[in-house]
Amino acid sequence: MTENKVLGDLVTLxxxxxVKGPDTTLLEKHTHDYCVHGRTDVGVMALVFPRxxxxxxxxxxxxxxxxxxxxxxxxxxxxxGGAVPVGPCVIISLERMRAxxxxxxxxxxxxxxxxxVMEAVQKxxxxxxxxxxxxxxxxxxxxxxxxxSTNAGGNRVLRYGMARDLVLGVEAVLADGTxxxxxxxxxxxxxxxxxxxxxxxxxxxxxxxxxxxxxxxxKPRSSCTGICAVDDYPAVLELLQRVRSGFGSQLSxxxxxxxxxxxxxxxxxxxxxxxxxxxxxxxxxxxLGTDPDADQARYESVIGDAIEAGIVxxxxxxxxQREATELWAVRDSPGEWSNGVHWPQLGFDVSVPTxxxxxxxxxxxxxxxxxxxxxxxxxxxxxxxxxLHVSVRMSGHHVPExxxxxxxxxxxxxxxxxISAEHGIGSLKIPFLHYSRSEAEIDLMRVIKxxxxxxxxxNPGKLFGAGARH
Amino acid sequence: MTENKVLGDLVTLxxxxxVKGPDTTLLEKHTHDYCVHGRTDVGVMALVFPRxxxxxxxxxxxxxxxxxxxxxxxxxxxxxGGAVPVGPCVIISLERMRAxxxxxxxxxxxxxxxxxVMEAVQKxxxxxxxxxxxxxxxxxxxxxxxxxSTNAGGNRVLRYGMARDLVLGVEAVLADGTxxxxxxxxxxxxxxxxxxxxxxxxxxxxxxxxxxxxxxxxKPRSSCTGICAVDDYPAVLELLQRVRSGFGSQLSxxxxxxxxxxxxxxxxxxxxxxxxxxxxxxxxxxxLGTDPDADQARYESVIGDAIEAGIVxxxxxxxxQREATELWAVRDSPGEWSNGVHWPQLGFDVSVPTxxxxxxxxxxxxxxxxxxxxxxxxxxxxxxxxxLHVSVRMSGHHVPExxxxxxxxxxxxxxxxxISAEHGIGSLKIPFLHYSRSEAEIDLMRVIKxxxxxxxxxNPGKLFGAGARH
Numbered sequence: 001m002t003e004n005k006v007l008g009d010l011v012t013l014x015x016x017x018x019v020k021g022p023d024t025t026l027l028e029k030h031t032h033d034y035c036v037h038g039r040t041d042v043g044v045m046a047l048v049f050p051r052x053x054x055x056x057x058x059x060x061x062x063x064x065x066x067x068x069x070x071x072x073x074x075x076x077x078x079x080x081g082g083a084v085p086v087g088p089c090v091i092i093s094l095e096r097m098r099a100x101x102x103x104x105x106x107x108x109x110x111x112x113x114x115x116x117v118m119e120a121v122q123k124x125x126x127x128x129x130x131x132x133x134x135x136x137x138x139x140x141x142x143x144x145x146x147x148x149s150t151n152a153g154g155n156r157v158l159r160y161g162m163a164r165d166l167v168l169g170v171e172a173v174l175a176d177g178t179x180x181x182x183x184x185x186x187x188x189x190x191x192x193x194x195x196x197x198x199x200x201x202x203x204x205x206x207x208x209x210x211x212x213x214x215x216x217x218x219k220p221r222s223s224c225t226g227i228c229a230v231d232d233y234p235a236v237l238e239l240l241q242r243v244r245s246g247f248g249s250q251l252s253x254x255x256x257x258x259x260x261x262x263x264x265x266x267x268x269x270x271x272x273x274x275x276x277x278x279x280x281x282x283x284x285x286x287x288l289g290t291d292p293d294a295d296q297a298r299y300e301s302v303i304g305d306a307i308e309a310g311i312v313x314x315x316x317x318x319x320x321q322r323e324a325t326e327l328w329a330v331r332d333s334p335g336e337w338s339n340g341v342h343w344p345q346l347g348f349d350v351s352v353p354t355x356x357x358x359x360x361x362x363x364x365x366x367x368x369x370x371x372x373x374x375x376x377x378x379x380x381x382x383x384x385x386x387x388l389h390v391s392v393r394m395s396g397h398h399v400p401e402x403x404x405x406x407x408x409x410x411x412x413x414x415x416x417x418x419i420s421a422e423h424g425i426g427s428l429k430i431p432f433l434h435y436s437r438s439e440a441e442i443d444l445m446r447v448i449k450x451x452x453x454x455x456x457x458x459n460p461g462k463l464f465g466a467g468a469r470h
Numbered sequence: 471m472t473e474n475k476v477l478g479d480l481v482t483l484x485x486x487x488x489v490k491g492p493d494t495t496l497l498e499k500h501t502h503d504y505c506v507h508g509r510t511d512v513g514v515m516a517l518v519f520p521r522x523x524x525x526x527x528x529x530x531x532x533x534x535x536x537x538x539x540x541x542x543x544x545x546x547x548x549x550x551g552g553a554v555p556v557g558p559c560v561i562i563s564l565e566r567m568r569a570x571x572x573x574x575x576x577x578x579x580x581x582x583x584x585x586x587v588m589e590a591v592q593k594x595x596x597x598x599x600x601x602x603x604x605x606x607x608x609x610x611x612x613x614x615x616x617x618x619s620t621n622a623g624g625n626r627v628l629r630y631g632m633a634r635d636l637v638l639g640v641e642a643v644l645a646d647g648t649x650x651x652x653x654x655x656x657x658x659x660x661x662x663x664x665x666x667x668x669x670x671x672x673x674x675x676x677x678x679x680x681x682x683x684x685x686x687x688x689k690p691r692s693s694c695t696g697i698c699a700v701d702d703y704p705a706v707l708e709l710l711q712r713v714r715s716g717f718g719s720q721l722s723x724x725x726x727x728x729x730x731x732x733x734x735x736x737x738x739x740x741x742x743x744x745x746x747x748x749x750x751x752x753x754x755x756x757x758l759g760t761d762p763d764a765d766q767a768r769y770e771s772v773i774g775d776a777i778e779a780g781i782v783x784x785x786x787x788x789x790x791q792r793e794a795t796e797l798w799a800v801r802d803s804p805g806e807w808s809n810g811v812h813w814p815q816l817g818f819d820v821s822v823p824t825x826x827x828x829x830x831x832x833x834x835x836x837x838x839x840x841x842x843x844x845x846x847x848x849x850x851x852x853x854x855x856x857x858l859h860v861s862v863r864m865s866g867h868h869v870p871e872x873x874x875x876x877x878x879x880x881x882x883x884x885x886x887x888x889i890s891a892e893h894g895i896g897s898l899k900i901p902f903l904h905y906s907r908s909e910a911e912i913d914l915m916r917v918i919k920x921x922x923x924x925x926x927x928x929n930p931g932k933l934f935g936a937g938a939r940h
Contacts, residue, residue, distance in 0.1 A: 106707045106823070106824045107825055108824070180908075185823040186888050187821070187857075191906040192907055198667075198918075218718055241575070245688040248688055250719065353655040418656050422658055436659070441650060
């Protein structure tokens with residue numbers, strides 16, 4: 001079929017308000033995410049902006065009947081190219097499906113269409129005196145459908161889990177246009193397979209999510225924040241055990257910063273370090289609770305005990321929201337690297353069991369230094385979640401990124417870790433999937449893909465690479 | 471193939487220590503669970519008691535090659551017949567795979583084989599000063615493989631989630647004997663489809679779980695328990711909002727008891743009611759925290775505020791573990807019904823959104839009374855989880871169970887609830903699956919089943935009924 005025929009058919013099917021031709025402005029907007037700049041000439045035949053699940057269904061049925069690839073898109077804030085078209089296709093953008101359908105305070109749920117922006121969900125919850133905990137840098141642009149399709153993580157995973165843990169119900173459209181309406185508001189439902197799970201984190205390769213029921217929580221009433229300095233990674237683990245036991249489910253962040261990262265986030269940016277340089281490791285610890293006075297006293301007592309026990313060598317505890325923000329600024333300093341202190345950089349988002357994060361950081365650091373003494377790498381991470389970030393400065397040398405990636409992922413694989421803790425596979429990490437998943441696992445993924453999308457029309461070229469279509 | 475040939479082949483393949491013939495004693499033990507007493511003459515060809523994943527794999531490969539049905543079994547404590555054979559088959563019991571392979575305190579994980587009994591996991595965690603929260607009545611017999619295969623719930627879902635939320639890694643054997651080794655100890659892993667989810671709650675129809683990595687938590691250091699009396703269901707919801715907000719993530723139980731249930735659990739059993747009879751609804755509220763003194767003070771202050779606000783009409787708060795146990799005895803009284811006060815009974819385990827639990831209880835009560843005035847039904851439930859239990863006394867009348875079931879499930883379906891919140895479908899609830907799941911959903915389940923088990927050998931006749939094999 002010619003591109004014009006497809007565009008014409010879709011306009012006839014859905015109307016000119018819903019279907020647009022591939023003009024330059026639209027193509028430029030819809031062929032890149034935050035990391036991957038795709039080509040605009042891959043052969044986009046049409047862009048569909050449905051306003052209803054039925055229109056998504058009609059589009060998919062048409063494309064499936066004619067074997068036309070479909071590229072689902074949300075807020076285009078991904079970091080792995082999952083929403084970037086790589087070949088001839090029809091783009092379906094969910095951006096017009098942005099109704100907040102219901103907030104049920106008693107059930108603690110909000111039901112929203114896929115195109116609702118994350119921040120809009122947060123605000124709707126807040127207005128009802130409730131709390132939607134999923135949060136990340138792209139909150140003002142990223143859409144819930146994309147967040148769920150990529151199983152987004154972000155700032156509060158330790159306390160509230162990832163997107164998967166926050167989804168009670170899903171409505172999704174299968175490749176052939178069948179609508180799976182599982183928009184239920186129940187927490188417990190052991191009646192057959194949990195079909196939600198097929199769509200969460202599948203990056204749009206098994207169906208297109210059109211709406212979700214999300215969990216809401218009571219608003220936290222207190223927040224305590226501090227930074228502790230300890231000697232080494234064993235002390236990081238000992239302190240973690242103490243704060244897990246002392247704060248229980250109120251522990252909401254345990255962010256570890258190694259010295260080179262700490263320097264980058266403080267003196268290198270002209271910021272006074274909250275604790276002196278020279279310690280082995282720095283840990284930012286946050287709790288979220290319900291009783292401001294009692295929680296702050298408890299925080300100070302648990303950290304005080306750790307100082308007395310000789311585990312914490314120095315500590316600073318925020319006494320105000322302003323001081324807490326200053327402490328978080330050190331941890332969040334990667335957002336300022338692009339001013340030149342550490343740019344361009346090659347970032348890694350890997351996970352291993354928590355006890356191995358320290359050894360992993362050392363091992364990666366040593367391996368990089370051995371092969372490429374000129375490289376500067378810094379380390380930081382959500383340690384209680386087993387999530388390590390590594391950032392390698394790419395200026396001033398000529399090491400190919402691929403070599404560095406294979407080096408790092410090879411080390412992660414030996415520890416049975418994940419090469420993508422949060423960011424997904426998309427197109428960017430396809431070459432490295434085998435480091436995290438066995439051949440039997442990838443084969444089973446293909447079995448599921450083939451069963452649910454026999455013609456391979458949904459987001460082809462992602463997750464498995466071209467092979468997924470065969 | 472003759473039954474003898476199959477037995478002989480399996481003995482040759484695995485040895486006489488692993489494979490047993492269908493003698494009467496074994497058949498009697500392996501053809502029933504807690505609720506379903508199956509026939510012993512359905513044609514069990516052999517019972518396999520593997521000691522390793524490799525032996526499970528060999529058995530499945532053999533059975534798949536020869537198109538022989540396989541009945542996976544754990545502790546046989548299910549309530550829906552999921553592990554009870556319904557036709558000619560080879561039984562695979564995981565009971566000998568009971569190694570605790572590793573406890574990783576830093577990661578907060580325990581890695582166990584499928585046949586480990588739940589209580590053994592709880593004890594191993596406790597010995598390491600950690601806490602495994604999954605807990606239910608069958609804890610001394612039920613096996614982790616079964617708990618995960620049925621997505622068990624139980625006593626602490628509100629605080630810690632169901633089995634699905636506690637599983638980090640899974641090892642499972644597919645119908646053709648392929649081993650999927652996803653025994654990872656990482657919390658974050660966005661590298662392709664989350665294959666764990668295919669096996670959790672699938673009741674052994676998509677693969678046989680042979681080992682799992684489970685999450686462990688810090689031991690709670692404090693527990694506060696009380697019972698509050700309120701006027702009606704709107705007050706139940708208002709109180710829930712207060713305790714959610716006041717206790718945050720420490721809220722661990724919110725158990726609602728309607729008056730007929732309350733009477734059954736107190737005066738009918740010769741027990742003094744902790745609060746006087748005559749109130750509209752009773753709520754048992756429990757918190758688990760980290761600071762005994764502060765948490766008890768907080769508990770008393772939150773409940774005190776609710777009394778002052780006129781929401782709670784009367785309350786009793788346990789001042790000791792003994793008193794807490796006495797309060798829980800009222801809620802746990804169904805275990806004593808079989809002494810005659812309410813026996814035999816027909817139980818329901820349904821869920822709807824939390825706000826609708828009260829109206830649902832009323833509606834079911836009224837409908838039963840209208841059609842069968844002679845029936846006595848009592849109501850209680852984990853309301854914050856949206857889970858309602860209904861128990862209908864079956865003595866002294868002749869109403870067919872099926873009629874009562876269709877009446878109750880029909881009402882649940884109108885509210886988009888689940889006909890099986892915790893217990894699964896097994897064989898017992900197959901006739902009612904359609905009340906909870908749409909045709910499109912059941913079709914998609916069949917697509918997945920067909921893709922993963924093309925010959926339909928795994929636990930046939932469960933979940934979908936006979937149709938699953940076609």
